[in-house]
Amino acid sequence: MTTSTAIAHSNLAFVKYWGKVDSTLNLPQNGSISMNLSSVTTTTTVEFNSTLEADEINIKDDEKTATKLRTQKHLDRIRSIAGVKMYARVSSENSFPMGVGIASSASGMAALTLAACSALELDLSLKELSILARQGSGSACRSILSGFVEWLPGNSSEESFAVQIAEPDHWNIVDIAVSVSKTEKTVSSSEGHKFVANSPFWDSRLGTIQKRLEIVRRSIIEKDFRTFGREVESEALSLHAIAFTSSYEKENTWYSGIYYWTPETLELLIAIQEWRKRGLELYFTLDAGPTVHILCENHSMTDVLNAITIIKGERDWNVYINHPAKGAYILTDNASK
Numbered sequence: 001m002t003t004s005t006a007i008a009h010s011n012l013a014f015v016k017y018w019g020k021v022d023s024t025l026n027l028p029q030n031g032s033i034s035m036n037l038s039s040v041t042t043t044t045t046v047e048f049n050s051t052l053e054a055d056e057i058n059i060k061d062d063e064k065t066a067t068k069l070r071t072q073k074h075l076d077r078i079r080s081i082a083g084v085k086m087y088a089r090v091s092s093e094n095s096f097p098m099g100v101g102i103a104s105s106a107s108g109m110a111a112l113t114l115a116a117c118s119a120l121e122l123d124l125s126l127k128e129l130s131i132l133a134r135q136g137s138g139s140a141c142r143s144i145l146s147g148f149v150e151w152l153p154g155n156s157s158e159e160s161f162a163v164q165i166a167e168p169d170h171w172n173i174v175d176i177a178v179s180v181s182k183t184e185k186t187v188s189s190s191e192g193h194k195f196v197a198n199s200p201f202w203d204s205r206l207g208t209i210q211k212r213l214e215i216v217r218r219s220i221i222e223k224d225f226r227t228f229g230r231e232v233e234s235e236a237l238s239l240h241a242i243a244f245t246s247s248y249e250k251e252n253t254w255y256s257g258i259y260y261w262t263p264e265t266l267e268l269l270i271a272i273q274e275w276r277k278r279g280l281e282l283y284f285t286l287d288a289g290p291t292v293h294i295l296c297e298n299h300s301m302t303d304v305l306n307a308i309t310i311i312k313g314e315r316d317w318n319v320y321i322n323h324p325a326k327g328a329y330i331l332t333d334n335a336s337k
């Protein structure tokens with residue numbers, strides 16, 4: 001019987017993964033760049049036990065059958081690498097709500113990958129762990145590595161993994177994630193990936209990615225916040241322009257596009273432009289959800305937080321302050337046989 005607990009941070013993409021070339025292997029249409037987020041984590045314990053007759057999966061606040069099936073499928077991948085048949089007991093908890101634009105699948109699959117591999121005493125490299133985590137959920141491959149990270153898209157499973165651009169302490173930028181809604185989104189990112197080619201602007205987005213990757217990578221290395229922020233904000237709007245125009249059918253209804261935003265999301269985006277006009281240097285990005293991620297340098301953080309407090313008023317918004325964080329790691333490793 002072998003048990004391990006792993007912690008993984010969620011990550012925020014600056015150049016985003018949107019669309020897959022291969023949805024079984026999670027091979028992305030394009031490369032992406034992200035930063036691990038210090039205050040949003042998943043903690044997962046995996047225990048392989050020969051007395052279990054089935055996997056027992058307990059993910060706090062997520063009873064969905066689809067999540068359990070994804071977890072089991074991922075355990076199967078790891079069991080097959082280790083050559084074991086034992087079932088596992090998995091318990092997992094997030095430090096943040098699910099489905100509101102903070103990628104729980106990234107931290108969740110990264111923590112599950114590391115905890116399960118460690119419990120089975122599989123000695124995998126960061127590259128191998130990243131490849132494995134990617135198969136559970138694409139963006140999870142970036143949460144394995146520390147700090148600022150780039151996912152190289154690759155043409156095969158072995159070529160598609162994340163590498164580090166810089167350590168967390170390289171650049172003290174801040175992501176203030178403002179969660180304006182707790183309602184779970186109606187279109188998951190897995191579904192969103194499938195509909196990208198329905199947007200008439202899809203080819204045009206793909207044509208912008210290579211240059212964006214270069215600009216964002218370079219601006220991180222050179223700590224050029226202005227160039228970085230402008231590129232990242234435009235990139236997020238490019239993803240949402242695709243989402244808004246990705247028509248799809250679901251449960252006998254036709255939709256002209258996916259709206260991950262709520263009215264409060266838009267209210268905040270407009271306010272950010274106004275704050276910038278008043279001299280605050282800040283930019284936004286958004287994942288597949290209504291949460292607005294506000295990016296600033298550490299020295300502007302207090303001013304940005306004050307502006308958020310005023311606009312928030314009495315509303316039930318949650319604010320998460322994130323600094324660049326390390327990659328997935330093992331918390332405890334109790335192996336008793």
Ligand code: PMV
Pocket residue numbers: 012013015016017018032103105106137138139140189190193287288
């Ligand atoms: O890993 P997934 O399938 O949850 O996709 C994540 C997609 C975005 O969060 C919108 C962008 C990204 O690169 O993380």
